[in-house]
Amino acid sequence: MKKHVLIIGAGGVAQVTAHKCAQNNDILGDLHIASRTREKCEAILASVAEKGSMKQEGVFKAHGLDARDTAAVAALIRETGAQIVINVAQPFVNMPVLEACIETGAAYMDTAIHEDPGKICETPPWYANYEWQRRDRCAEAGVTAILGVGFDPGVVNAFARHGIDAYVPEVEAIDIVDINAGSHGRWFSTNFDPEINFREFTGTVYSWQNGAWQSNKMFEIGKEWDLPVVGKQKAYMTGHDEVHSLAANYPQADVRFWMGFGDHYINVFNVLNNLGLLSEQPVTTAEGLEVVPLKVVKAVLPDPSSLAPDYTGKTCIGTRVRGKKDGQAAEVFVYNIADHKDAYNEVGSQGISYTAGVPPVAAAMLIADGTWDTGTMVNVEELDPKPFFEILDRIGLPTRVKDANGDRAWNA
Incomplete structure (x- = not known):
């Protein structure tokens, strides 16, 4: 204890x-x-x-x-x-x-x-x-x-375990899906620390498929998901933490992570990235100042905590497990729905x-x-x-x- x-x-x-x-x-x-x-x-x-x-x-x-x-x-x-x-x-x-x-x-x-x-x-x-x-x-x-x-990581890992234990014992595929169907009303912002957010998406997209690590580029592979409450949403295969432990614990299954992005986010991200403004490596300005571009971008974007009062809508985050049970095809989606406004009313934070x-x-x-x-x-x-x-x-x-x-x- x-x-x-x-x-x-x-x-x-x-x-x-x-x-x-x-x-x-x-x-x-x-x-x-x-x-x-x-x-x-x-x-x-x-x-x-x-x-x-x-x-x-x-x-x-x-x-x-x-x-x-x-x-x-x-x-x-x-x-x-x-x-x-x-x-x-x-x-x-x-x-x-x-x-x-x-x-x-x-x-x-x-x-x-x-x-x-x-x-x-x-x-x-x-x-x-x-x-x-x-x-x-x-x-x-x-x-x-x-x-x-x-x-994610965390609850979605538990979703995967429960889906396998209770519904799909012969697991073949684990897909984590993260959709934020809310709106914060800002022209552009990240939902959590911009530095961490952008670092997730500027590297290689790793997934575990066919018993080996596969690599793709960000926004290379997209898929429409029809989900509870939030409906049809476009999500892209993204590199993420939980893929790396789930692949070790369930190596027989394909393991992928999918995150929802709107066209506006993708456009802004691509411009910042192509300009080198999402780099974690320091550069020197004409005035001789050494700065890290990613930290400058973080400094000019809204603090994610400031989004909470105006945030509306819901999130849907879950894990789809596919495979077989008793030799027959089986599939389950284990998930949660959270509401931005409810979160703000209770603890003063967004969803x-x-x-x-x-x-x-x-x-x-x-x-x-x-x-x-x-x-x-x-x-x-x-x-x-x-x-x-x-x-x-x-x-x-x-x-x-x-x-x-x-x-x-x-x-x-």
Whole structure:
């Protein structure tokens, strides 16, 4: 049994995570949030107070922290007594935070694969480049480390596991589909950190098909999906985190990730990319200033958290599993629908942040009660998804399934 949570990060996802931890502090105990800019943490605590999110009276403190400094992270873990660390900062800090958890024995969670700021789209499988190299050390130290436990990666991995376990035991294909059918009213913006968003799409699109890694260009392969609630939507095959663990755990299946994009986004992206403005490599201006083009673009775009008040519409994110059951063709779509306005009314954030920020809190609750306290490093599909879905149902992200027998709650 573990208690007391340290949240690292102070962006839109961290705000959701903070509210949800507060709503469940009877289970999670003392709460702390830390970021390089303490003022951002304090603003999140003010939001928690304004919304009355604390379930019961308790500790929730803000701290300043350079999460790139393993020693500083370890010191804060010890100072706060945190036994669970939820890392929702930029993925550039995953390794120092994970190292601090291995050193202190605290459970670790993140929502994305670690990235080297100077590299884009490394050789697959991406987890093997950083996280999985520390798997044996986690096991030796008895440290629970749950990788990629946002929505995608995260919940969609659990969707895949459930689809296989309950409906398609002879799996042949796993397709993750992420559609944001909402509107933020801005001329152009990304829904989460622009730097991370663009880095996902400027590299090679890797998928696992026919038992091997396949590569394509961004926006090369598109497909129309007819989905619950949001209807027909165009999505493009995209490189993404969960493909890399699902391919390792289900190598017999084709594994692909599809994300919805409108024509306007694609046009703006292509212009920025063709001009070199999405490069992570520094350039020198005529005035002798060294700048990173991608960081300049990030600086001039709207802060994704500022989109929340005006956001309307819904998201549909799910996993289609195809294959056979008892020798017959079988297919199921396991999914969630989230509403931007509902998210804003509850926690002051837009739906993309909401879907990413809620799942690590559900995972923290399962670590707290021992259900997911594995004492080793795992990806989400390696864990029993049913208790995860039960908590997600209660705290804001209900799971549904659609197959030949209809559309219904996952446990109906």
